[in-house]
Amino acid sequence: MKIKVIVTPKNGVLDPQGKAIQQTLNSMNFIDVSEVRQGKYFEIETDLKDEKDAKKNVEDMCKKLLANLVIEDYKIL
Amino acid sequence: MKSSVIIFPGSNCDRDMDVALKKFGFKNKMVWHNDNVIPKSDLVVLPGGFSYGDYLRCGSIAAKSNIINSVIEFANKGGLVIGICNGFQILIETGLVTGALLRNKYLKFICKNIFVKANKTHNKYFNKIKKDILELHIAHNDGNYFCSQDDLKSMQDNDQIAVRYCDSNGEISENSNPNGSIQNIAGVFNEKKNILGMMPHPERVIDNCLSSNDGSYFFENLLSNMK
Numbered sequence: 472m473k474i475k476v477i478v479t480p481k482n483g484v485l486d487p488q489g490k491a492i493q494q495t496l497n498s499m500n501f502i503d504v505s506e507v508r509q510g511k512y513f514e515i516e517t518d519l520k521d522e523k524d525a526k527k528n529v530e531d532m533c534k535k536l537l538a539n540l541v542i543e544d545y546k547i548l
Numbered sequence: 549m550k551s552s553v554i555i556f557p558g559s560n561c562d563r564d565m566d567v568a569l570k571k572f573g574f575k576n577k578m579v580w581h582n583d584n585v586i587p588k589s590d591l592v593v594l595p596g597g598f599s600y601g602d603y604l605r606c607g608s609i610a611a612k613s614n615i616i617n618s619v620i621e622f623a624n625k626g627g628l629v630i631g632i633c634n635g636f637q638i639l640i641e642t643g644l645v646t647g648a649l650l651r652n653k654y655l656k657f658i659c660k661n662i663f664v665k666a667n668k669t670h671n672k673y674f675n676k677i678k679k680d681i682l683e684l685h686i687a688h689n690d691g692n693y694f695c696s697q698d699d700l701k702s703m704q705d706n707d708q709i710a711v712r713y714c715d716s717n718g719e720i721s722e723n724s725n726p727n728g729s730i731q732n733i734a735g736v737f738n739e740k741k742n743i744l745g746m747m748p749h750p751e752r753v754i755d756n757c758l759s760s761n762d763g764s765y766f767f768e769n770l771l772s773n774m775k
Binding site: 485 | 604654694
């Protein structure tokens with residue numbers, strides 16, 4: 472089973488890369504873009520058969536390694 | 549005094565630190581990250597570099613390595629632990645010091661000498677250094693210190709801000725902030741002040757033939773407090 476996770480910078484945390492992407496998009500005439508936040512995407516292949524168990528396990532992984540909860544939020548898709 | 553420098557795959561300031569510690573009189577041992585036990589030490593140093601290629605987040609993989617449990621145990625018993633640059637990032641990822649280190653504000657790798665003011669109250673790292681403004685070296689991509697307002701307040705109340713970027717006159721301002729760190733923070737202590745994490749490299753400036761000799765004061769002061 473594959474579990475997908477998105478990790479993004481928390482609101483209020485400076486995201487210089489997102490800012491640079493936003494400015495570049497603006498300079499490419501995508502003038503509607505007012506903010507970009509850059510995150511990470513993980514696909515985790517697990518041997519667990521039960522989806523609930525697998526997601527619970529991935530949540531533990533997020534807290535312990537995949538995200539730094541001081542600056543990042545995670546979302547299990 | 550005995551010290552140990554931990555080597556991770558991708559560490560590159562480990563030997564500079566070894567040279568510096570020996571120069572000032574430490575009996576230093578190099579310790580491989582895969583070992584489980586630190587040799588008997590008075591000081592443990594996590595050196596700078598790019599452990600595990602900075603994968604995931606800088607320091608995050610090294611913070612789960614075999615040796616880290618004994619570093620945490622040593623620190624929790626009051627042992628002196630220093631993390632410089634990537635070592636600071638590793639300390640952050642272990643949770644031994646508070647906060648996070650984000651990408652530099654202007655997205656550039658910064659490699660240059662900077663000036664800092666150190667906190668000399670109630671700690672063994674800077675307490676008797678006579679010079680007020682130290683010229684040290686930084687070389688990092690992710691040194692933009694961040695923490696929550698609550699954490700910042702409790703660290704300020706407890707004197708845990710260890711080092712702040714300033715200009716050559718000692719003025720701490722936006723202009724003397726190289727990387728966007730909140731409050732110009734270049735380094736912090738844990739609550740008990742036995743652990744120091746900082747981005748500047750004292751080990752790179754320990755001789756007059758280098759660009760500064762101010763790192764010498766740091767090592768001399770530390771050693772004088774350990775005798």
